[in-house]
Amino acid sequence: MTTSVRRISVVAPDEAWLAALRRQPPHITVEQALASGPYLLTLPLPPGWNLLSWETVSPELLLQTELPHGTPLYAPAYASTVPAQPDLTKRPGPDGTGEPHREQAPPETPVYRHPQPADLHEDQATVLAYGRDIAQVASLLRARLSVLVVAEKPVVPHLWREMASRAGLRAEVLEEPPENDDDGEPEEQPRPGDPLVPVQQNPRQRLLARLRELVRGLNDDTVLVVQHLDLLAGGADGQLSPEAREVTELLHGAPERVMLAFAAPSLSVPEVLAERFSTRVTITGVPRTVWFRDDQEEQPLGRALVTVREAERFDRYDPIEFYKHVAGMNPVLLRQAMRYAVSVHKDHPAPVARDLYSTIRAFKAQMSSNFEVPDVGFDDIAGYDEVKAHIQRAIDIVMGHHRLPPEHDHLRTKLIPRGFIFHGPPGTGKTLFAKAIANRMNATILVVSGPEVMGTYVGESERNVREIFAEARRNAPSVVVFDEFDSIASRRSEHSDGGTRAGNAVVAQILTEMDGFRPEVPTLVIGTTNRLNLIDEALLRxxxxxxxxxxxxxxxxxxxxxxxxxxxxxxxxxGGVDELIASALRGRNGDDIHSVFRDAFVAAHFQDPPVPPTPEQLGQIVGRLQRKRREQRRSGRR
Ligand SMILES: Nc1ncnc2c1ncn2[C@@H]1O[C@H](COP(=O)(O)OP(=O)(O)OP(=O)(O)O)[C@@H](O)[C@H]1O
Ligand SMILES: [Mg+2]
Known part of the structure; x- marks a missing residue:
């Protein structure tokens, strides 16, 4: 064996299985030895190793109970389908004597089926997925630099533990105050030298008092960990809350100490406070490939973060394809989605990969109070063939359906339309189109009405936009629809009066969010409006x-x-009834046409006595519609 070959560690669940492993004859292959029991590995089995002899590899044998918590385990990868208990005597040897193979020639390209973990906890998944970022932050901390990490809340506890431990520092963690303030504990006594401590403290004040104490106790071997800096001292610049001011002063007051703080992507930290940290690292979504620290190998995410059982559950599961459906999720959410998918399909006879992807989509919609799975397809939209063809081309680019030659692949981001504005009279299917697009992309959708986004407080609208986009990324592929887009994206010139200045800031925020799009987290923005002329030109570039x-x-x-x-x-x-209705409804929209048939249906099924939908009845309904329209017009003119 050459020196480039690493050792493998085989993990047995208990002493008995460990002993069985020790008794394996030296000349059998690794594949045969591992298939003889419920053995796992601490790293994926390197390609081709399954065919080497047990003796040559001489693996390290470990007991599962002795492994440090958080060690990912892998099912052995086999080159061929091996029975769980291989009957070695049945395999004729090269001499035909029934002896097991000794010198079995490896196939030219070994099939590498399952370098997938057998089991994976959320903390392990986080550490694996964010391996590179963790290594980067740990090296900054080791260099005694403070770091502000922008990451989603569920991953924060897993991140700081690993970052601090890899940096070799003891973490002093600022804990959340208990939910219930009346915990019966005596209130903290002010110490000499402390600023006056009020007798009754609210949770935030108690957190601040604790922070003060922690900062005072820091030394060269510790790192201060603030898990939610945004909650402690959030808010925009220029209007620092008293708490934010105090936190800022506290942290700036100990410039030589190492600090590691976290903030959620949708919340902001005042710049004066953020400046306390030498580096800002943003961690979002999951990476396409996962990097194994001990093993310089890259594995596709769909292999590293999906267990053997999960991958086997769905026929034609493809670890490369998998990424597209989870790109914006964090690893904790991803693991929850996979557990959910397995439990949903527990009793189904033969789910396929496509079922997995729709279940993941449903899971995202369930986890989000806002996003939903659209139920409209292109087949539900009649006519507008040119629009459909045009949109289909765009979707193909967004979803990467067209393979570009490698030398042009970098152009993909430039080809992707960031969004569409559907404009036209009311009731023509604009919202319908947005939903059908989402469906084609296998995406979740959020339809927000423009006026809903606009808040009353300074900065509130921008925060709404930031939150919408943070959630859209998490649910990618996703489509965000702003109905009545003109109400939020009006031209700057329309807002010369100070009162509506927020409109400009919202447009700016939307542009910032759109400029930050990553092609692997497909998020499409669609605005609908009846008045295109009101839309800010900056958006129409x-x-x-x-x-x-x-x-x-x-x-x-x-x-x-x-x-x-x-x-x-x-x-x-x-019998020509359709043509009669079509000509009677010239100048009317899709919604009107829909209403004719809805009314006919209601009359036929719910009216007492029922009125069957004869041509005459349809004619009456169309007539009523026309009259109503004329009345509306007349009252509109008045
Ligand atoms: N092309 C179409 N094919 C089939 N049905 C249509 C079509 N266009 C509109 N409809 C019908 O009209 C209804 C309303 O359409 P939709 O809500 O998409 O209109 P809109 O253009 O978004 O209107 P608004 O500008 O008022 O928001 C749909 O639910 C559907 O029943
Ligand atoms: Mg609409």
Missing amino acids: PSRFESIAIDLPNDEARLKMISLHAAKFGIDVS
Whole structure:
């Protein structure tokens, strides 16, 4: 064996299995030895090793109970399908005597099936997924530099433990105050030299008092860990809360001490406070490949963070394809999604990879109070074939359906439309199109009404936008729809009065968010409006939003809509009835057409006595619609 070969460690669940492993004959292959019991490895088995002899490899044998908590374990990878208890006597040897193979030639390209972990906890998943970032932060801390990490809340406890331990520093952690303030404990007594401590402290004040104490106790071997700096001292610049001011003073007051603080991506930390940290590291989503620290190898995420059982549950599971469906999730959420997917498909006979992806999508929608799984497809939209074709091309680029030659792949980000603005009269299917796009992308969708985004307080609208986008990334692939986009994205010139200045800030925030898009976390923004002329031109630059007109349906589109809705409600429009309705409804929108068939359906099923949907009845409904419209017009003119 050459020196480049690493040792493997085989883990047995108990003494008996460990003893069985020790008794393995030296000449059998690693594959055969490992297949003889419930053995696991601390690293994926290197390709081809399964075919080497047990004696050559002489693995390190470990007991599972003695491993440090958090050690990921891997099922052995086999080159061929091996029975759980291989009957060695059944395999004829090269001499035909029934002796096991000794010198079995490795196949030219060994099939590397499962370098997947057998089991994986959320903390292990976090440490594996963010291995590079953790190493980077640990080396900064070792160099006695303070770091501000922007990361989602669920991963924070796993991150700081590993970062501090790899940096060789003891963590002094600022803990959250207990939920219930009345814990019966005596209030902390002020010490001599302390600023006056109020007798009754609220949780934030107690946290501050604790922080003061921790900072005072720091030394060269410790790192101060603040898990949620944004909650402790959040807010925008220029309006520092008293707490934020105090935290800022406290942390700046100990410049020689090493600090590690965390903030959530959607919340902001005042700049004066952020400046206390020499470096800012942003950790979002999961990486495409995972880097093994002890093993210079890269593994696709779908292999490193998905267990053998999970991968085997879904037929045609592809670890490379997997990434696209979870790119924006954090590792903790990803593990929860996988557990959920396995439990949902527990009793299904043969789920396939596609089922896994739809379940992940449903999970994201469930985890988010806002995002949902759309139920509209392109088939539910009649007409507008050109718009459909145009949108399909864009989706193909966003989703990476077209393989580009490697030398052009860097152009992909430049080809991706960041968003669309659908403009046209009301009821023409703009929202419908947005939902169908989300469905085509296998994406989750959030439809927000523009006015809802606009807050009353300074900075509130921007924060709403930041939160929407942070959640959109987590749920990627995702589509964010701003209905009545003109209400938030109006032209700057429209806002010359000070009162509506927030409009500009919101546009700026949306642009910032859109400029930060990563192609591997597909998030598409769609604005819909009836008044394109009001939209800020900055948003209409070709690299940002592409505007697409969705006008009133033409004759052909109306006819198609009529057959679509008629079929949906089970109403007969044969014998030219469809054409009559189509011509009567010239100038009307899709919503009107839909309402004709909805009304006919209601009359046929819920009216007493029921009115069957005959051509005459349909004619009456269309007539009523026309009259109503004329009345509306007249009252509108008045
Ligand atoms: N092209 C179409 N094909 C089938 N149905 C349509 C079409 N366009 C509109 N509809 C019907 O009209 C309803 C309303 O459409 P939608 O909400 O998408 O309109 P909109 O353009 O977003 O309107 P608004 O500008 O008022 O928000 C849909 O639920 C659907 O029933
Ligand atoms: Mg709409």
